[in-house]
Amino acid sequence: MEETGLRPIDRHYVGQAGEHLACYLFHMWQYNILQPLNPKSVYDFVVERDGIFKKVQVKTTATTKNYVVLKRGQDTKYTSAKNYEEGDFDYVCACSFPDVYVVPFNKLKSATSLSFSHFPEYKYDLNDRETYNLRPI
Numbered sequence: 001m002e003e004t005g006l007r008p009i010d011r012h013y014v015g016q017a018g019e020h021l022a023c024y025l026f027h028m029w030q031y032n033i034l035q036p037l038n039p040k041s042v043y044d045f046v047v048e049r050d051g052i053f054k055k056v057q058v059k060t061t062a063t064t065k066n067y068v069v070l071k072r073g074q075d076t077k078y079t080s081a082k083n084y085e086e087g088d089f090d091y092v093c094a095c096s097f098p099d100v101y102v103v104p105f106n107k108l109k110s111a112t113s114l115s116f117s118h119f120p121e122y123k124y125d126l127n128d129r130e131t132y133n134l135r136p137i
Contacts (some may be wrong), residue, residue, distance in 0.1 A: 011023075011074075013053050014060050014061075014062045015058070016057065017060065017062075017095075018058050018060025018093070018095035019044050019045070019058045019060075019099040021060075021095050021100060021126070022044075022056065022058045022093040022095060022100060023045065023047075024126075025100055025102075025124060025126065025131075026047050026056075027095075028047065028132045029134075029135045030135075031047040031048060031137075032047070032048040032049065033045050033046070033047055034046040034047075034048065034053075042043070042055075042057070042072060042084065042089065043055035043056060043087040043089040044056055044057055044058045044073075045055050045058075045087065047137065048100075049137075052137075053088045054091055054137055055088070055089040055091070056089060056090070056091050056092070056093055057084065057088070057089040057091070057092045057093070057113065058092070058093045058094075058095060059092060059093070059094050059095070060094075060095040060096070061070055061094075061096050062097075065096075066096075066115060066116045066117055067113050067114060067115040067116060068070070068094045068095075068096075068113065068114050069112065070084055070092065070108070070110070070111060070113055070114055071083065071084075071112065072084060081090055081119075083111050084105075084111060085111060086105060086106075088105075089105055090104065090105055090134075091103065091104055091105065091137065092105065092108070092114060094114050094116065094121065096116065097126070098125055098126040098127045098130045099116070099123055099124065099125055099126070100123075100124045100126060100128075101116060101119050101122045101123050101124070102122055102124060102136045102137070103113070103122045105121050107119070107122075121133070121137070124136075
């Protein structure tokens with residue numbers, strides 16, 4: 001029998017798409033982007049402008065959830081996801097297309113999740129031309 005409808009999306013691809021969205025936004029804001037060679041780094045990339053460097057972690061959802069989980073790795077039979085700690089990154093980009101939230105680590109109310117409704121002032125709509133005239137960092 002032929003399958004119809006959307007297939008479940010692999011989380012790896014969702015995460016990669018979110019990282020590319022965040023990189024696109026920072027490029028449009030005229031930041032240089034540096035990515036670590038180690039894929040297990042606690043941050044996804046570093047942005048730089050005028051000699052100032054900031055570490056960025058990206059979390060993405062492809063569902064209608066209004067939050068993202070802030071954990072390193074995932075729970076498996078052999079390992080447990082770990083919480084992030086201060087110093088791991090300076091900003092988290094939470095992507096729920098077409099919105100990207102760019103939230104400073106020190107503004108997070110929880111170390112385990114980021115609820116979109118708590119951070120309307122850090123929301124950037126990729127469909128809004130004005131988004132590209134703003135620079136949060």
